[in-house]
Amino acid sequence: MSALVTSRNIAIPDEAYDLLLTAHEGLTKDESDALNARLILTLFNHVGDLDVIREAIEVARQ
Amino acid sequence: MLDDRYALAHRLYPYERAADQDAEVAAHHPVVVIGGGPIGMAMALDLALRGVRTLVLDDHEGVGEGSRAICFAKRTLEICDRLGCADAMVDKGVVWNLGKVFHGEDLVFEFNLLPEGGHRHPAFINLQQPYFEKFLVDRIRQAQAEGAPIEIRGKNRVESLDVRDDGAGIEIMTPEGPYSITADWVLACDGAGSPTRRGLGLGFEGKVFKDSFLIADVRMKVDFPVERRFWFEPPFREAGDSALLHKQPDDIWRIDFQIGWDVDRDAELKEDRIRARIDQMLPGVEYEIVWTSIYTFQCRRMESFRHGRVLFVGDSAHQVSPFGARGANGGVQDSDNLAWKLAMVLNDEAPEALIDTYDAERCYATDENIRNSTRSTDFITPKSEISRVFRNAVLHLSRRHDFARPFVNSGRLSVPCIYDGSPLNGADSLPGGPAQTRPGAPCPDAPLEDGFLLHRLGTGFVLLAIGQEPPDTSGLRSVSIATPNAETRARYLVAADRALYLIRPDQHVAARWETATPVEIEAALNRATGKEMA
Known part of the structure; x- marks a missing residue:
């Protein structure tokens, strides 16, 4: 059984995607990389479950 | 020669000259x-x-x-x-418990190594x-x-x-x-x-890390607190990519600077070059350099x-x-x-x-040990651009957010290994017993009325009986704690009322039970001495 939610889970996907792009607006490549890294670590902590994180990394690597 | x-x-x-040197045979x-x-x-x-x-x-x-x-x-x-x-x-x-980690000027993480009392050392x-x-x-x-x-x-x-x-x-x-x-x-x-x-x-075989550190031990009279201080990207930036300051006896302080991989060792070990780094870190402080070295590291x-x-x-x-x-x-x-x-x-x-x-x-x-020290090294000396990005993201988040601080890794300090899966481990039959004293684990110390537990355990195999009389096992020494105090309960019982621990001469747990027969104890002793392997 998958621990990671891989079914549709966000009510308004366009809003979520827009939040991401807006956060990066006006940033240099280095600043964007740093923001992404902080965002991943923050979400890691929210998820907390190593199995979910492992599966998410697998999805991202495919 | x-x-x-x-x-x-x-x-x-x-x-x-030893007699062996003149022996015929x-x-x-x-x-x-x-x-x-x-x-x-x-x-x-x-x-x-x-x-x-x-x-x-x-x-x-x-x-x-x-x-x-x-x-x-x-x-x-x-x-x-x-x-x-x-x-x-x-x-x-020099006894120390407190560690502080800085990123630039800012304190990002602090740890106390001994959060609990009741240990002799x-x-x-x-x-x-x-x-x-x-x-x-x-x-x-x-x-x-x-x-x-x-x-x-x-x-x-x-x-x-x-x-x-x-x-x-x-x-x-x-x-x-x-x-x-x-x-x-x-x-x-x-x-x-x-x-x-x-x-x-x-x-x-193993892994060589492409970085090097300059160690300088200096003698100086300063009233810095007795704590381990570690800087990532220190404010005295030209001195090193990271730095460590730690007190030793005799007014000696250990200073480490991370100085990169392609360094000219002879040039970096010249006194004026070392002083230039230390003066940046400790402006206005008088000191004497007593020992220096450059090391690279391997796992x-x-x-x-x-x-x-x-x-x-x-x-x-x-x-x-x-x-x-x-x-x-x-x-x-x-x-x-x-x-x-x-x-x-x-x-x-x-x-x-x-x-x-x-x-x-x-x-x-x-x-x-290699896994822990490799992970610390990966954090301290990031080996790729992206690992540096994540490292700095952790340090950045840690300033304001506690959740990020456990990711900060300036060294996971040595703790003894628990030999899980060892062929010497016997029964683990203590329902509700603490994980920290499972078979294979080193015995944690605990205060007794007249001293400390580890001291009492001695240097040979021993049966520790808590809350019960030890069974009659001929030839096996026993230590009995009739009424355990809070520390002993927390470290050896938790939810259990009584326990028997068979403990090896190196004070690792061989087996544990709520209670056991002499035959069961004998079997565990045979196992812990390799007799089942012969």
Whole structure:
């Protein structure tokens, strides 16, 4: 059984995607990389479950 | 012919002619220790206190200069306490518990190593390695006077080993020429560069980190707090990519600077160059430089620590990066693990197969030490652009958010390994018992009415009975705690009302029960002494 939610889970996907792009607006490549890294670590902590994180990394690597 | 490779801090065992040098036939020794460093001396002392005649061969006449290893962990002190020399170390050492981590000017993380009381020894002391070695040799001299069968021969360099199925022939060079001896067992405690390992053509595989650190030990009178301070990307940026400041005895402070991979060692070790770095870090402070060194680091180990009758102990078997103080502390645990096993085998109390569990248990522990020290090194010296990005993201988040602080890794400090899965582990039949004292785990200390638990456990197999009378097991010593206090409950019972623990001579748990019959205890004892493996 998958621990990671891989079914549709966000009510308004366009809003979520827009939040991401807006956060990066006006940033240099280095600043964007740093923001992404902080965002991943923050979400890691929210998820907390190593199995979910492992599966998410697998999805991202495919 | 026998030139010193380093200057001595203490000339403790000057060369003396031994009777073996005039023997017609090569003299025989049950155990020969090659190398008189901290691990070789701990090994020899432990064996001799168990009645095993032990000879130490060292190619120098004493303890080398330079502070080198400075952080000694609680477990090391507990082992040295069993050997009878911890008090001198703790009295001389600097006790510390607090660590602070900075990123630039900002404090990002703080840790306290000893959040709970009721331990005889502190979490860590800082003590220059020459003192640590000297206290071991002082204790060896005292033990000798009391009849312990131990001999140290200075300026005795092993030239070659002729390894046989039942021991080895050893060729030795001295200032008065060569001689030979034979041994049943050879313990190679001759350090990371181990001439014994190289002489036998054995591999030492692992990972080299592409960075280097400058160590400067300086003497200065300052009232900085007694805490470990570590900077990532320090405000004194030109001094290094990271830096460490840590107090030692005698007003000596350890300073480390991360100075990069492609450095000109000779230029960086020039006093004015070192002073330029320190002056940036400590403007206006007066100091004297007492010892400097540049080190690079590796994490690697031998595939097996046993090669027939030759056993590798300490850095000769494995090398870790210094972050976490897992080198010397890990080596002392190797010695702790091996001494009782070898003594039992030599006294015909256990089969030779017991020695294979030294290899199994300490390889397992070494992998844990390498894993931890590799992760610290990856954090401190990021090896790719993206790992630097994540490292700095952690440090950035840590300033304001507690959740990110556990990711900060400036060294995961040495704790003893729990030998999960060891072939020596017996029953784990204590429902509700704490995970920290499961079979394979080192016994945590606890205060008793008249001293401390580890002291009471002694140096042989022992049955610890808590909240019950120990069953009648002939020949097995027991320690009884009728009414456990809060610390003993928390560390040995938790939800259980009573317990029996079978504890090994190295004070690791062999088996535990709520209660057990003499037959069950006997079975666990047989298992813990390798009798099931024979």
